[in-house]
Amino acid sequence: MAVNNLRKQSDQEEIINLAKVLIKGWKKLLPQQGGSTPSTNKSKEKTSNGDSGNSSDQGRGEGDSSKTINRQSSASSSSSFSSSGLDVVRERCKQMLVNALKVAIPDLDDGEELQDPEELAGIIEDCIYTEFGNSDLRYKNRVRSRVSNLQDSKNPDLRRMVLRGTIPAEKIASMAAEEMASEAMKQMRQKFTKEAINDHQLAHTEGTRSALLTCGKCRKKNCTYNQMQTRSADEPMTTFVFCNDCGHRWKFC
Secondary structure (H helix, E strand, O other): OOOHHHHHOOOHHHHHHHHHHHHHHHHHHHHHHHHHOOHHHHHHHHHHHHHHHHHHHHHHHHHHHHHHHHHHHHHHHHHOOOOOOOOOHHHHHHHHHHHHHHHOOOOOOOOOOOOOHHHHHHHHHHHHHHHOOOOOOOHHHHHHHHHHHHHOOHHHHHHHHHHHOOOOOOOOOOHHHHHHHHHOHHHHHHHHHHHHHHHHHOOOOOOEEEEOOOOOOOOOOOEEOOOOOOOOOOOOEEEEEEEOOOOOOEEEE
C-alpha cells in the first residue's frame, strides 16, 4: 500500500487527493476480481430462469402445435365421412339418386303406394358400390346414368315402376341404358337399327341399272336402284339409289 503511505507522508494537497481517488478506484475493483457480486449473481439467476422458462414455453408450444396437428388430422379424416357412415362421394351420389326419384310423376293417383325414395336410393347406391368395390370413375358413371334416366321428364314410367317396386332397386342398379329408355326412345332406336340393316343389305345387293335417275352430286346418270318395303304393306315401297360413278347414295318413296 505505497500509495496510502505516500498520502499520509505527503504535505501537498494535490498528491493527497490523487492518492485518495486511486485508493477508492482500487476498492471498487477488488470485489469483481475476488468473486461475483450479488447483482451479477442475480442477473445470472434471471438469465437461467429465463432460459428455463423459454425452454418450457417452447415445450408447451410444441405440445400445443402437435395437438393442433392431431386435431386437424382427425377433423380432416372425419370430414371425409358423413353422419350416415358413407364417404362424401357415396353420400353425394346417394343424394343425387334421391333427388331423381323425387321428381314429380304426372297423372299419379293419390292413393298409389310408392316406396321411400331415400331407402330406394340407398339400396341402389349400395348395389352399385358393391359391384365395383370402390367409388371410382366406373361407379360414378353408373350412378350418373341411373340419375339421368330416372329424372328424365320424357320417361316418367321408369321412375314410377321403380317407386312401385315393379323394377326392383337391385335391378335398376345394373340395367343397361337401352333397358331404361322410354318407349319412344326404344322405337326410335329400333327404327334407326332397321334402316342401318337395310342400308347394309343394299350395299351387298346388286340393283337394277337405270339411265333415268340422275345423281344429285355428280349429275351423271350411271345409277343402280333397289326397292324395299320399309313401312306398312299399304305404303309405297322405298327406292334406294346408288351412283356407280361417285358412290353417292340417296332414297325416295
